[in-house]
Amino acid sequence: MTNVSLLCDIPAWTFYIAAGCLGVVWIGAGLMIVLVEAVVLRLLQWGTFGRSLLDAFLMNLASTLIGCAVPIILLATDNVPGVLLGLVGGWALSVGIEGGVLALINANRKTERRPARQIWLASLLANVASYVMLAVFISMELIINS
Secondary structure: OOOOOHHHHOOOHHHHHHHOOOOHHHHHHHHHHHHHHHHHHHHOOOOOHHHHHHHHHHHHHHHHHHHOHHHHHHOOOOOHHHHHHHHHHHHHHHHHHHHHHHHHHHHOOOOOOOOHHHHHHHHHHHHHHHHHHHHHHHHHHHHHHO
């Protein structure tokens, strides 16, 4: 059976830090995801790199705390279609949660606010980038475990 916690564990690093569990792998992978999403936000001119990094961290913290259940349920399989369904379900959930977080951040901005289209495009593209990376991790695990 595939390691069903992989999809949750990678973005869940923020939770592990908050809970005091410092897993090097979780933190490293989580930092990579936040960094990738921050770069995407910056390329979309969301804000300065520091602002993009903070917002990417907040997005991932929210999706970690809210969104682990669906990917775990959908990845509770050891076949490729089930894993792909888990990835797509997790991606869709992340886009929704993280887009909502960006909308909240945007509503509280003291500087120029972004239109809704830009908010959802940022969430969509940031999650495409991080889930491509996540798909590579999961593919490697499937290959190693087969």
